[in-house]
Amino acid sequence: MAEADLAAVLAVAAVVHPDFPEDACVFAERLRLWPAGCFVLAAADAPTPLAGYVVSHPWRAGSPPALNSLLGTLPDGADTVYLHDLALMPAARQNGTGAAMVDTLARHAGDAGFKTMSLVAVGNSAGFWGRQGFLAIDDPALAEKLASYGAAARFMVRML
Ligand SMILES: CC(C)(COP(=O)(O)OP(=O)(O)OC[C@H]1O[C@@H](n2cnc3c(N)ncnc32)[C@H](O)[C@@H]1OP(=O)(O)O)[C@@H](O)C(=O)NCCC(=O)NCCS
Known part of the structure; x- marks a missing residue:
């Protein structure tokens, strides 16, 4: 992903996540902080310039950011x-x-020395993530933060 892709990334997000809107600055910040974790999927034939994207970054295990929030900086000791x-x-x-x-992200993360990947599964995507090796973690301390992602949100972790 490059800065020039951001408008197209937002166009995909508007179609795919109408219930979980995030500001342009959120995508721009992740790309600036960790470009190695951001990829776009070119559309073979338009209606849209991009067919998809993935955004990821180093973070502290067990502490997912709230939806549509800025990180500021990446934490020391990200694991x-x-x-x-x-x-x-x-x-x-x-x-x-x-x-x-x-698989591509997991390979890069493992090569970079990270031991886990983690995410908040939204909507009905938890089944997909389970099939990619992610396990749901039930932690009452995360309930308030997960609420911003909707009632079905699950915090999930994959060992690398
Ligand atoms: C979640 C998401 C990224 C999955 O992407 P995807 O490319 O459809 O995923 P895959 O094709 O790898 O797997 C989906 C299904 O296709 C099936 N499939 C995989 N290869 C296939 C093939 N060659 N032919 C037919 N079906 C195939 C898989 O078996 C899988 O079925 P399952 O989920 O019942 O096991 C996509 O559905 C999406 O963008 N959803 C909306 C956004 C979202 O919820 N993102 C997650 C936020 S946490």
Whole structure:
């Protein structure tokens, strides 16, 4: 992902996550803080310039950021790669692309020395994440933060 992609990334986000809107500055900040964790998927044939994207960054395990919040800086002692968002346009789904993008991120994270990846699964995506090796963690201390992601949100972790 490059800065020039951000408008197209936001266009994908508007289609895929109408219930979880995030400001442009949130995407721009993640890209600035950790470009190595941000990828776009080119659309083979438009309606949109991009078919999807993934945004991730190093973070502290067990402490997911609230939805639509700025990080400021990456923490010292980051020990997990937090998968902020993986979003594919409907036409790009159900052909293994999502799984392949997760595999790519996991390989990069493992190579960089991280022991886990973590995320907040929204909507009905927890099944997909379970099949990518993520386990749901029930931690009452996270309840308030997870509420910003909707009632079905689950905090999930994958060992690398
Ligand atoms: C979640 C998401 C990224 C998954 O991406 P995807 O590319 O559809 O995922 P995959 O194709 O790898 O897997 C989806 C299904 O396609 C099936 N599939 C994989 N390869 C296939 C193929 N070649 N032919 C047919 N089906 C296939 C898989 O079995 C899988 O089914 P399952 O989920 O019942 O196991 C995508 O659905 C999405 O963007 N959803 C909206 C945004 C969202 O919820 N993001 C997560 C935020 S936490």
